[in-house]
Amino acid sequence: MTDSSIDFRKTHFVISAPDIDHLEQHIPGNEGIEIAFAGRSNAGKSSALNALTEQKNLARTSKTPGRTQLINVFETAPGCRLVDLPGYGFAQVPLAMKQKWQQALGEYLQHRECLHGVVVLMDIRHPLKDLDMQMVQWSVESQLPVLVLLTKSDKLTQSARMKTVNDVRKALADFGDAVRVESFSSLKGTGKPKVLSMLTEWFVGPATADENVAAAE
Template structure:
């Protein structure tokens, strides 16, 4: 089995788009990051890419309703989806965003994985669960990152992680859960391993024992 890795330091901004029709051509591989407006998504992206300002934090959470596209390599992109779940966002803006999100998850052929970020102290809110069910219905693998994990003591963090892993089974899909902290680097390596699996699908070599058995 051949293993490859991506250099996330090379990520650079390409464009912002209000919907999939204004995004780059639907070829290659994309992984999308999504989360509530206060989940620490921008910090996670900046930590992953080792760039302090790659993903900028909006001064007004939930107001920036654009899909930000970053390129890692030719035809390999990180998609930064707008934050959701912010109470002060106008209702019409929420509806427009839900429509754009639905189109993206269901129609974007190059989308190969979804990272859903949630504050470890407030995981699996209704909006998070709706997004995950949406992804599962689209046969999309999901990695749930429980952010700000450094805010909990190690024992509580481990207990919460195990409980959320059990809860994730109810989605009945390819849904994994990991603890994450942008400030302490908790879970960063596991995030990179999962992303590498999505961006660089392993080339599985034929098993000679199976061939002999045929």
């Protein structure tokens, strides 16, 4: 990918896969660049993807947590893909289904060579649950950069939002520059330019990311 910028509004759906074997048949794991979106089933992954791409129905949203059962792939530009992974920590689903989803999630994270970064989404009112911490830890140990996105920030006052962001940054400080923490609101657009800048940097490099931020401002 050598273009000078990425227009995330051109993102489009490519494929849904139940596991990595099906995904590899259509998109080999050593081709292009992928950025994974991971989080608990109520973290607002689909809403965040829709907001970042300015498309209302790119990723399906549901009032029932745990409905995202597949690995959903979206292409933003040739060779650049956003991947919506099955939510973890689901409630009120059969154990066998829960295990199947967790297996698909684990296989993707462990075996996709094209994975260049992980966005871990957490509800700003309930951050840093055990599974969230495990996801961050695994990503850092795998030498993948991590963006912790504290979603639904419009649910808190500005002072409460800033305090939570600072608390989470302190809790993850030992990871150093490998982990960044930002607040985000799909409803208000809070944090959107920063997120798009980081995604662009992961895709094409820091110089282009700076250009995209300037354009967004």
